[in-house]
Amino acid sequence: MQSAAKTSGRLIRNELLNSAWTGFFAGCLHTLSGPDHLAALAPLSIGRSRVESAIVGALWGCGHDAGQVIFGLLFLMLKDRLHIEVIRTWGTRIVGLTLLVIGAVGIMEASEVPTPCFALENGECDVSIIEPLDAGASGRKNLGFATFATGIVHGLQPDALMMVLPALALPSRWAGAAFLGMFLVGTVFAMGSYTVFIGSCTQALKERVPRITEKLTWVASLVAISMGLAILISQFFGFSLY
Template sequence: MILAIDGLLAGAAHVLTGPDHLVGVAPLAVEEAVDATRPGEVRRIRPWLVGASWGVGHGVGVAILGVLGQTLLSATQVDVASGWSERLVGVLLVGLGLHAIRRGRGLVIHEHQHIHDESRHVHLHVHEHGHKGAKHGRGEQHRHAALGIGLVHGLAGAGHFWAVLPSLAMGRTEAATYISAYIVASIVLMTAFGAVLGRITRSLGTTWMPRFFQSVGAVTVAIGLWWLATTFS
């Protein structure tokens, strides 16, 4: 029980104290909310699934590192593997941020008002310069991308300090309990983060939604560049 609580606390601390984690999800969650307003889209808005996918990928990465640390790799080798994964995280964040900035600049959002039962409803419809028609299946693309980015995050950085290294001093049963609780915490928190970010995005009007999308992208690029600078220093 104590190990499970420790794992939950460590997982929560790791996710919430890592700006690279939050920006690894933010552009994809915002894009999911934006794309669901496109004409022709009939799917439900599910930014929370983007966060959940990142959490699952992150958990799998941590679990892989933990298993390798328990079986094949020494603590030093775990540290080397995490270091190279950290550099890849920086590259992915820069690319993800640039993509968000490019798409945000091309968005044109129209506001339509409808009267129904004496109540006025406002609907937003997204169009995109230089884009012909809606790309169906974007929701799956967002989730797959989040899963992959989360996997790399799980193999990188502080994850091996918070989860993998403590588990190396435990027996296999205790290590499994600790890492499982760690993974659950990361999934729950990132699911909530994706849901909140999607709700914020949908609440923005025609002027602020593209600007918010671009701002999220700019922050992601900045953190990605900072991450690269620190990992290569």
């Protein structure tokens, strides 16, 4: 009896661990494989410190998790009434619009950063001597709620079923809960790691290349705008890039 109980406990423990690790890696891969996710977060994390970048990524990831949970619950409660294609169409359009807004805000912030100036003896101004150490950081607004809300919008998509359906297919509720919980953790971890990487790289470049933060913000913002336009335009031709 004791041997059977130990064997059963070991099997349950292995099942939970396997489900948890599978959910974690699935959350990481799902998040990092979405080009709209990466394009949306790049303008928000450029020029930030590691802590600030991690907070941005975690907020976005939590918002994404919240959106996925909301969609998953709606699907479970109203699956006979939901029109998935209609939701996908309008959800894709909203994602495209949010990318346009993020890109526009990034360009506005990059344009508002004052040019550093070092006064020379002849009265002229040399902009290459002083690097704006705090201009980028001080010019940035608190994007906490906006970042969280953007994550929710990106999470309210039919691909949230990738999180719900595998959890329902697992042999036990505990295994499903482990998969679901670690999927959400994997999303936050992946987004936080991505934004920390972007923030750290741009901070390192900032010490060597003058005004690199503003230039990279322009590039990332233009990429976000281009992707948003591509997503919106593709809707009129009967296919989706998202």
